[in-house]
Amino acid sequence: MKTWTPSPIAPPCEESQTAARARQARLTKPAGSLGRLEDLACRFAGFQRRERPQPPQAAITVFAADHGVTAEGVSAYPSTVTAEMVKNFVAGGAAICVLARAEQARLEVVDVGVDADLSALPIVHAKVRRGSGNLRREAAMTPAECAAALAVGQAAARRAVEAGATLLIAGEMGIGNTTPSAALLCALTGALPEVAVGRGTGVDDSTLAHKRRVVADALARFGQRRQPRPLDVLAELGGLEIAAMAGFYLEGAASGVPLLVDGFIATAAALAAVAIDAAVAPWLLASHRSDEAGHGTALWALGLDPLVGLGLRLGEGTGAAVCLPLIRLALTLHDQMATFDEAGVSGRDA
Template sequence: MNKLEQELSDRLSRIGPPDEQAVSRAAAYLDTLTKPPGSLGKLETLACRLAGITGELRPDLSRRAVVVMAGDHGVCAEGVSAFPQEVTPQMVMNFLAGGAAINVLARQAGAEVVCVDVGVAAELSHPRLVAAKVRPGTGNLAKEAAMTREEALQAVKAGIDVVDRLYGDGVRLFATGEMGIGNTTPSAAMLVALTGIGVEAAVGRGTGVDDAGLARKRDVVRRALDLHRPDASDPLGVVAAVGGLEIAGLMGVVLGAASRRCPVVIDGFISTVAALAAVRLCPQAASCLIASHRSQEHGHAAALEALGLSPMLELEMRLGEGTGAALAMHLIDAACRIMSEMATFAQAGVSKG
């Protein structure tokens, strides 16, 4: 076991199950509030989950960040995206300038956007950019491995390191976002490898490819899986063979947050596949995950089902970047405020049924 593998193993050993006593306390407290038991539905479930993750009845989640991992993909050479690869660095600069959808929605949610270059195929420089480039884009997974296992470990570590720094700054609520032209193709390949579902069920239109582009994507995923034969029991091997650097980075965000007992709001298809790979690496990490929405990308519902998660929103979105996760933060705020501001029957002088 090399140094990176040992560091990851040590980190995984710090991830434990939810605090069931805190869950029970939250559920009991909710039943003392001025409402019929269970009448706030998923908000009550969410309040209990937050208690279980943090161990606190009323966690302070006011400091929050959307971590946007960015990386490029060699598989774009196969014509799997409706947009050219140069859009990746252009959008990274848009994030840093505050002009993208995620910036707008994060501002509304009171969240910081933290953009990490873990594998963009361009030289980028900006005072707010987190420079953690492992390599300038992945290999073309239809012809070669996306990256080496060591590179996958480096990208996972980049995600953990970002969480550690933000946690030290007081952040207690994390959300996952990504940017990488072509990244629905490796995500679909990973989903098939990890779950065994059919290629047709996993591969969608991504940025909006036409029927010919969809057929190319499905063919590319089949070829990649035939070439690499990734082993579902080895999630790091899966992401190295057919994944992406930003996907591995998001695995690190999930694992880092779980090791800190912080909730992680996962966004769309790519983020959910990254979370699935993280959970396959460390099943205990599942307890920190909150599913924000179900996107229109073809395989997202299957990825959520594999994690056993029910999303809070269904808004027909398919942008990524962390946009759905930022919107779900408002529901997290609502659940927290119910716990901290709503009167009990005794306080309000209301007769309990």
């Protein structure tokens, strides 16, 4: 079983961001008139260490795993759907497959903990165990298993960067994974289950109330630990694919590549990554605000302002992939618009 070794993380380049802001001030438009597109361009200047950043080449990695907590009846779908959806990814029929093709983004699917034999599929086989433990009654993972899952994500980020990726997206597939995500949100931020726990795959009111009790019970079970380390929180209350996503974010930031964060589960993984190493935070961009309860709280805890709010709650990395054209256009505007001097247009102070 591989283990995770953290890599040092350097911050984005402030000088390049400053130069990009100066360029924005010279472009033929009123200052600030392109709104958050201007901020995006300047952020990417810092990421790429150049005044005029180029549209990124995105890589999407979908981590798949099952969750023992589904035995508590917290999802509207059976856990067998996880393996079935992985097969759908391979066939190219899932939403993230369609978006990756449209954006010409590299797409990789990683089995980090699916409770099925998927060895015949052309995916990355990195199974740590067949599904996590039932976090209501036991640790989701042992410390060694959590470290192994972090290492799976670390290796995936390295593969993507070595293949030429300049922007990373982590997606997930795992029936029941909004429950550990909510538990992590509560443990890492102090949020209450009533705020953090949502309907996930669309559970009814009685199941929602039950799901909140499950999370409360998991927190009570774990709450006996004093001053737990972030890695302990992740092992006790997380999931295999969530830990892999956290490792993916940690290594992406260490590689100097920006991380476009998807929805609720992805943001819970980002919370865990930042708790492990706060230096990840400047490399995070929030793509969208999910309709899943708790996502807004998780974004607030990370200090992230999402680019769009489209009512999405699918996961898989879809919300992040939808934002790729927006990023590309922001950087193209920054690069190709004329300055006042180039266009012979009088500036504001002329």
